[in-house]
Amino acid sequence: MTSTTTCPTCGRRHRLPRAMTPAPLPLFAWAARHPRPPAIGARLLLRADMLDADGEPRACIAIPGRRVPLAYPNLAAALAALRDMEPPPHAGR
Numbered sequence: 001m002t003s004t005t006t007c008p009t010c011g012r013r014h015r016l017p018r019a020m021t022p023a024p025l026p027l028f029a030w031a032a033r034h035p036r037p038p039a040i041g042a043r044l045l046l047r048a049d050m051l052d053a054d055g056e057p058r059a060c061i062a063i064p065g066r067r068v069p070l071a072y073p074n075l076a077a078a079l080a081a082l083r084d085m086e087p088p089p090h091a092g093r
Contacts, residue, residue, distance in 0.1 A: 040064050042085050044078060047071070061085075 003016045043062045050058040050071060059078035060069035063085075072078035 042082060044082055045069055046075075 004013045005016055006012070007014050042064070045060045045062050046057040047060050047069070048057045050060070052058050052073065058071050058073075059075045060071045061078055061082055062069040070081070072081060
């Protein structure tokens with residue numbers, strides 16, 4: 001049995017709009033969620049397939065999400081670039 005009402009504008013009988021009820025909470029909304037694991041950061045690689053002028057392996061930085069690692073002329077330059085990519089330490093700790 002549906003509830004109807006007479007429309008004052010057209011005189012026809014229309015169904016009443018349904019009462020809006022709030023959606024129930026998810027079943028385990030009260031449970032504690034585990035924090036996400038830390039993301040994998042950039043890694044330093046020594047590529048033997050990319051040799052420099054002296055025949056030494058070239059230092060590269062592999063960044064997650066990039067297909068090709070960034071190559072640097074020497075290990076010191078790669079370490080400096082890797083240090084610049086790291087987030088700054090927390091000031092309060």
